[in-house]
């Protein structure tokens with residue numbers, strides 16, 4: 518059967534393409550955005566898992582908006598106002614997909630940061646939206662360029678990851694959050710704030726959500742993949758009730774509802790007395806892995822490139838001096854270390870710089886050190902060959 522024409526717009530996933538090589542025994546992968554499986558909070562769930570079969574209602578069809586006890590917990594946890602609502606989704610990726618399906622017609626214009634999260638680029642490309650991009654500065658999007666894009670009057674929404682961006686790790690300053698809120702309000706552009714890394718902060722104080730500066734004109738996506746476990750496939754979207762109702766209508770046509778037993782497990786985890794300690798441990802582990810990776814980058818790769826410090830999340834963006842990032846990533850894979858070149862995170866119109874995304878959440882301190890040693894050899898090899 519012939520595939521639909523719009524599939525031609527779907528960029529492929531580099532990370533999936535290299536998965537076999539990146540997960541082979543001899544390779545250390547800094548490529549994916551995988552959390553550390555040794556810190557999955559499974560022990561806190563053991564007794565709940567054992568007693569799941571006592572509640573047959575959990576195995577019946579459920580409501581599209583989500584398992585009500587979990588929804589009520591999340592409404593309270595996120596202080597959702599009476600005019601706003603929340604829908605539980607299959608990871609925040611489904612939230613992004615639903616937003617694209619509800620709000621985008623072919624040719625609608627949206628703005629994304631450049632670079633941006635590949636899964637969102639894919640979802641918006643499938644909707645055949647026209648993607649405009651705003652470059653990033655160390656404190657968030659370039660506000661002058663953002664305003665000139667918004668002032669064209671055609672932008673439907675601005676999709677952004679203000680906390681510990683994927684792929685760059687950038688965290689927007691307070692001033693940037695306020696200003697983006699003002700601009701969204703002034704130009705009637707909705708803000709789609711994707712916040713999967715927000716709770717993984719190992720340095721500094723949490724800042725208000727950017728959407729808190731334009732709450733009636735924003736949707737906020739939360740994921741439980743990074744703080745709990747990605748295999749649960751759980752996230753949620755919150756925002757004005759009439760928008761959540763539209764997401765609910767489309768979700769009903771997509772998958773009826775999210776898996777109930779897993780929503781129940783997530784609720785037990787979020788309300789477990791040991792959950793705050795689990796989060797603290799996770800943050801400490803990722804903080805020490807981040808420091809180990811960046812110490813090695815400074816000492817072993819200083820002559821080949823540079824990075825900006827990050828305060829949380831899972832990624833470091835390593836900008837290269839005079840190298841082709843695609844070629845370097847290919848040689849790195851051949852030499853036992855997987856990394857992602859910048860080009861993967863740029864949609865059609867923007868030019869990718871020479872940079873690599875490096876993940877530190879998934880590898881032990883020893884393996885991070887070894888990965889950087891392997892990268893140092895790759896830089897020497899590529900330089901000699903050039």
Ligand SMILES: Cc1ncc(COP(=O)(O)O)c(C=O)c1O
Pocket residue numbers: 550607608609610611634636678683711713739740741742747750751752
């Ligand atoms: C910015 C961003 N949004 C969304 C997702 C998808 O998260 P989930 O596992 O909740 O679907 C990811 C996953 O890496 C991400 O980096």
